Every structure is written in C-alpha cells, then in structure tokens.
Amino acid sequence: MDEARSPAAGPVSTSHGPAAPAERTMAVPALTAMVVGSMVGAGVFSLPRNFAQSTGVLGTLIAWTIAGAGMLMLAFVFQSLAVRRPHLDAGVYAYAKAGFGEYPGFLSALGYWASACVGNVTYWVLIMSTLGKIWPAMGEGSTLLAVAVSSVGLWAFHLVIRRGVREAAAINQIVTVAKLVPIVLFVVILAVSFQAGVFGDNFWGDAAGGGVLSQVNDTMLITVFVFLGVEGASVYSRYARRREDVGRATVLGFLSVLALFASVTLLSYAALPQTELGELQQPSVAGVLESVVGTWGTVLISVGVIVSVLGAYLAWTLMAAEVLFVAARDRDMPRFLSRVNAADVPVSALLMTTALVQVVLLTTLFSEDAFTFTLKLCTALSLVPYLLAAGYALRIGVRPDAGERRERGHGRELAFAALAVLYTLFLIVAAGLEFLLMALLIYAPGTVLFVRTRREAGRQVFTPVELALFVVATVGALAGVVGLATGVISI
Template sequence: MTVTEARKSQQMPLLTLTAMVVGSMVGAGVFSLPRNFAQATGVFGAIIAWTIAGVGMLMLAFVFQTLAVRKPELDAGVYAYAKAGFGEFPGFFSAFGYWASACVGNVSYWVLIKSTLGTVIPGLGEGNTVLAVAISAVGVWAFHYMITRGVKEAAAINRIVTIAKLVPILTFVVILAVTLKAGVFADNFWGGTEPSAGALFEQVRSTMLVTVFVFLGVEGASVYSRYARKRSDVGRATVLGFLSVLALFASVTLLSYGAAGKDDLSGLRQPSMMGVLESVVGTWGSVFIGVGLIVSVLGAYLAWTLMAAEVLFVAAKDDDMPRFLKRENHQGVPIAALVMTSTLITLVLAVTVFSDDAFTFTLKLCSSLSLIPYLLAAGYALRIGVRGETYEHDRGARGKEVAIAALAVLYTAFLIFAAGIEFLLLSFIVYAPGTVLFVMARREQGRRVFSAGELALFVLAVVLAVLGVIGLATGLIVI
C-alpha cells in the first residue's frame, strides 16, 4: 500500500467524523446537570442558558477551527495562540491555566465516582470524606503508575468508554421523554420565583460555569480535520456534532424538570441523573446510570491525565516551561510532567475535604481556570482578523471570521463576569504560584525574568491571589 493509499484508508466520512466530535465532548459533567441546573434556575432560565452557551461555545469551536487553518505552524496547543498574540507571559499563564484546569477537572471525576459509590458505601459520603479522598488518592497514583508503564492509547478501552457514556444518557432521555409529567414541568417553568428580568438574569448567570464544564474540550473538534475525506466535512461535522451534544445536554436538563419538583432535584446527591431516573423507574435506573458513569469517567480520567501531562511537556519543549518537564522515561512517557499532574490532582483532592459541595466546587474552579486560555485564544483570532493577517488571498472570509471571533471574545468575557469574583480569586491562588515555573524557564535561558509589562501582570496576579487567600481565611469565600 502506498502512502497515499494509506492516508485514504484512514479518512473518515461525515457521519464517522461527527461521531468523533460527539465522543470528544460528552464527558462526566452531563451526569450532574439535573441538580446543578435545578439549584440555579427553572425551565425558562435553562432554555436561555443553553441557548447562550450553545451560541458561545459554537463560536469558540469555530475560532479554534479557524486558527488551526490560519496558523497551522502554531501546533503546540491552545496556549500557543495566547503566546503568539499577547506575549510569552500571557502564553505561559494560558498553558499553566489549561493544565491546572485539566487537573481540577480530573478531581471532579474522583469526587463523582466516590459520590456514586457512596450510595452503597456510606463512609464515602458525597465524595469528599477523608475515606473518599484517601481512596481517590490511591487511585490517582495507581493510574499514574499504569501510565508510566506506557499505557497511552487503547482503542478497545475507548470504544467501551464511548458506549458506556452514551447508552445510559440516551436511555435516560428516552425514558424521561415518555414519562414526562406536564404539570410538574409547568410548575418548574419559572424556577420558583416571581417572573422578572433581574431574577432571570441572575438565574442564567449562575448556570454559566456549569455549561462551560460540560463543553470543555470543544477545541478538540478541530483536531480531527486531517481525517476528513473532504475539507468541507470538517465544518459540517463540527456543527452537526456540536448541535447533537447541545441537544443531548439540553434534553437531560429540561426533561428532568418533568420528573420531579425543582426543590427535589436540587436536593439530589451527585451524580443527580441517578436520582432522577430512580424516581421514575426504581432502583435499577440508579444502578444503570452509576455503572455507566464509573466506566465512562475512568476512561475519561486516563485520557485527560495524559492530555494534562502533554500540555506541560510540549510547553517545555518550546522553552515556555523549565527543562526538567521535558524528561521522559524509557516508555516515552513525559514522566516529570506526569508527576506534577498527579501531585496537583492529589492536592486539590485534599482540599475537597473542606468543601460543602465538592463536586460543584471542582466543577466551577475547573471552568474558571479554563476561561483565560479560551479568552486569549479568541482574542488572538479577533486580532489577526482585524489586522487582515493571513487574509491576503481570502478576503471574502474575513468579515465572517472577525464576527465569529468577536462573539467568542464577548462570550468568554461574559463567562469571567458570570463566574464572579469568588472563583476569579480562587483561580489566581493557583495561577500566581505557578509563575515559579516561568521564572525557572527564563533563568535557564539566561534571560531577564520579567519585562516591565510582565512584571505588572505578575504583581496583579499576586494581589488577586492574596485577596483570595484572605477571602478564604475570613470566610468571605466559601468552598
């Protein structure tokens, strides 16, 4: 077989490409949607929230697709766009934040697994007891050891994981659609408050970090471009896949309002899909969702741990992180980056012992940490569009792509506002100490540590981190 024939054999039709996009975006967050939305809003607010999230995240997906085409040389990850557009220190913040977001997201997986098992093992509580954290920490380092042995990709595991996460969700949607109680759905329409624009805005605002969490990985849609039979299929697969996932997430959320009252939904333990289905079909529904979730989350944990380590490793190869993070073991695994990843996951796990709602805390912190990388990437796309860079021979696409980038910037800026000062400050408690890695990298290269602008950004980060610590110490910020 020639090289050309081999490439053609790996190319995928539109339907297969769309399925890959769907698989990359459906994760653990969907299993928590009923409770998270019920705690914030009712049916009408949920419809508005998913509309905003759908448009905003689709714009972000298009931004990453555009940048992959316009700047193919920037293949070192999402942070490369921040570095190219705004300088080395913002690029470092983007890389570090993206890595930290992946690590905190992995903590949410362990919390969700232990909360699921907590229904039969009371000592695990809702995933944040000392016993739950201890068992999770053992799991973290067991996976760490497995990865160091060279477990990088396993097609069989990926197929099992895909089925495990889609079958329970689709079953949930079908059963709730058939058994929907119109009266209960109507009672939940306004979320238990008097209809007003102000109340509705606050309800929608409080759901935004939840929608970000379930869509994390939306930038991954563009990585499948090289597998497309036709270039035009990439855009179609992105839209079809994204809309399919959006419909799935919105269906899980909205149909839950037709199964139980808002107060009942908001009081469910996580993963709340278990409790919703159990209330409709009995115990087997809870078990069915729980088994599917555990298999799905463990598979996702493996993939995201590898991805997190890869972010540090690639950044180190580009001299944006210290050299020690380039270190690989005999199996070709980025061992130093993997150790840092497992260590941060363990530390955040320990913090969850002090949280009243560990899953929601890790979900929102994970989402908050991802916002700066997303905002800087969208800002870079807007910048090259406004300047006309790379549009010399394609001026017709410029207006559309500038509009898309502008909407993505507005959406991510709104998300930072929606997150609130609490999670912004918590994010910088993570960001500021990470600057030590930037300082190490600069000194290894014999360069001045900070320029004037970089020093000002560092001082701002430290101030925000200190305010976050004071907020935690005084009880003004509660996790």
C-alpha cells in the same frame, strides 16, 4: 467535564515525536462521531441537580441558548485558527503566545493544565459520590474515607501510566458505550414518562434569588464546564477528506451534543419538583431515573458513570501531563518537564499533574459541595486560555499579518471571533470575583515555572509589561488568600 473537556487541546502527539502525516480518510459521519465522543462525558450525569439548584425550565432554556451560541462561536474560532495558523500546533497556549507574548502564553498553558487537573478531581468526587449510594461513608465524594480511597486510586493510576499505558481503541469503545447508552436510555424513558404538570410547576423556577436573568447567570459556569474541549473539533481537520467537511461535522456534532445536554436537563424537570432535583446526590441523573423506573435506574447510571469516568481519567491524566510536556519541549516550560522514561511517558510532567490533583482533592475535605466547587474552579481556570485564543483570532482578523490576503468568508470569521471574545468576557464576569481569585491562587505561584524557564535560557525574567501582569496576578492571589482566611471566600 467532560470529555466535554476534550483532551485535544491542540494536535498534541502522544508519542512525543514528530506527528505522522495524517491520512485524509474521514468523512462527515466519522468526524461528527469523533466530535460527539470527545464532548460527552461525566459532566452530563450531574446536570439535573446543578441546574435545579439555580433555575427552572425557562432559565434552563435561556442558559442553553446562550451557552450553545457562545461555545459554537468558540468552536468556529478554533476551527478557523487551525486552518489559518496550521504551524501553531503546540496547543491552545500557542495562540495566546503568538498573539500577546510569552508570559500570557505561559499563563494560558498553565491555566489549561491546571483546569485539566482540577477537572480530574471532579472525576474522583463523582465516582465516590456514586459509590456513596452503596456505602454511605463515602458521602458525596468529599468525606475523609472518600478522599483517602480517591488518593489511593490517584497514585495507582500514576504508577500504571508511568509504565506506558495509553488510551487504546478498546478502552475508547467501552468508554463511549458507557457514556452514551445510559444517557440515551435516560432521555427516551423520561420522554415517554413525561409529566406535564410537574414540568409546568417547574417552568418559572425559584425567583427568590433575583429573577430569571440572575438564575441564568448562576448556571453559566455549569454550561461551559460540560462544553470544555469544544476546541478539540478543530484538531480533526487534518483527518478530513475535504476541509469543508470539518465545518459540517463541527456544527452537526456540537448541535447533537447540545440537544442531548438540554434534553437531559429539561426532561428532568418533568420527573421531580425543582427542590427535590436540587437535593439529589450526584450523579443526579441516577436519582432522576430511579424516581421513574426504580432501583435499576440507579444501577444502570452508576455503572455507566464509573466505567466512563475511569476510562476518561486514564486519558486525561496523561493528556494533562502532555500539556506541560509539549510546552517544555517548545521551551515555554522548564526543561525538566520534557523528561521521558523508557516507556516514552513524560514522567516529570506526570508527577506534577498527579501532585496538583492530590492537592485539590485534599481541599474538597473542606468544601460544602465538592463537585460544584471543583466544576466551577475548573471552568474559571479555562477561561483565560479561551479568551486569549479568541482575542488572537480577533486580532488577526482586524489586522492580518504582513502579506496575508483576506480570504472569502473573512467577515464571518471576524464576527465569530468578536462574539467569542464577548462571550468569554461575559463568562469571566459570570464566574464572579470569588473564582477569579481562586484561579489566581494557581496562576501567581505557578509563575515560578516561567521564571525558571527564562533563567534556563539566560534571559531577562520579565519585560515591564510582563512584570505588571505578574504584579496584578500576585495581588489577586493575595486577596484570595485573605478571602479564604477571613471566610469571605468559601469553597
């Protein structure tokens, strides 16, 4: 999660006022660096174990190929929408609202916000799991002590952010170095110490779960998680010297990140047997490096993880609050969420964000694998916003608005949108019913915010179509509750 979960879900201003005109001064290298910096985050440190628990080398190659192609289609979709619909600048949910109506737009905003909050829980789990290598009582980040310490940190950050702390350039630089240097060193060291025999033994993976295709299916949410935020690349278009530079930077940045993620995963199979990789404590990159170079490898990765994750958490907590704030400012969320304090921080939205992170953090006490659970739930929540955005791009490609001319490259954009829709639908199926129902446990009760928004506007709460969608969401949420109560769904 990355800052793979890029905060740039849309051109959301951190100043709550009209965005200042952007200076078009960024060339391809600078734009590419922004893309890479926004996508490489904490999730990359967890890849060896998460993949090894599902598949071997062949399955990993197939999984990264599918994920790379699918997420690149989504990147192109967001880039195209940023150019074709520049007035829709309120974030990903604006595309869902424009394409399918106010309630789907609301669900998209709610899902994206909730995904950011659940993703923030993975940060705390990863930090505590990293500290667990020194203090065993922290376990893998979900023991009572780990959750208690995480909760203290959570509310400490809340108080700091209330005072107006923003992600300064200096923090950005520290976080970027903390993310990239250990990972690049990891790739170089493992490439030099490559053990062909171990790699070959891991090639086919454990086919007991139903073969390579079944193994690949099990990795899909993992690959999406580390790419969440691919839409952030489209935001940088307003800084580019030339529009075509954005496309080049998107492709270069994305392929660079894909190569980095795939290298970390594949090279790990040349260091340890798959079964041992699957049993490593998170961050599993530390365990892999330690097996090659000794204890200092764990220290290097652990320091990188903690600095990177704390810096990213600061940014993402505020950005999650921004999602609610911008929606409230645009009258798509209740008015109280647009309230700011003297330091220009959206305090009500920040409180709701911190509260949801706390609730999800408490659920990790009952999880067998807290990091994987929150990773998959975070991804599942993001799929509806992605699907609706891709669906909107497909809709305007098939049926442009009145008076809109079809520009050159229209056929290519239409194909990208269609492939992005198919990919996100595939991901929803791959997520499985369990995580879909878990996501509905947030979507359905969260609709109370939509009801309040409509009542504030003095409007009818639901149209017939919206009511039908709400009933479906509620039935799914109730099924999720029953599943959890009976043990059919486990976390």
